[in-house]
């Protein structure tokens with residue numbers, strides 16, 4: 001495979017194969033119309049996720065991740081603010097197809113997985129409301145579908 005050219009002024013859009021590419025900036029692969037269509041599809045896919053906050057502390061929060069296709073949560077998010085940066089940990093449960101393509105557009109070779117779409121959702125619904133700024137993200141895969149209930153008191 002030849003190296004991908006960054007300046008591909010004459011290339012045609014990957015989706016409609018008719019118009020010249022103009023989007024996204026720097027990695028032009030789509031025409032404006034098709035790019036907007038792709039973004040719109042990603043937004044629809046993103047809306048299938050729901051983040052429900054169930055712990056709210058002064059400098060930390062915990063969310064459960066739900067997807068419209070299953071009843072039980074399919075992941076969780078822990079946010080910790082150390083006063084400077086935001087530290088996020090996402091745990092993905094194995095009860096959801098995180099690696100599957102979130103959508104398919106004919107001719108598009110740049111599909112995105114559900115896990116990638118989730119990161120967009122987290123940026124919009126968690127990181128932005130916390131005030132944005134510098135953030136760090138770790139993603140882990142859980143072996144069990146849901147965390148076990150371990151409770152105690154000392």
Ligand SMILES: [Zn+2]
Pocket residue numbers: 013014015016017018019030031032033034035
């Ligand atoms: Zn196009």
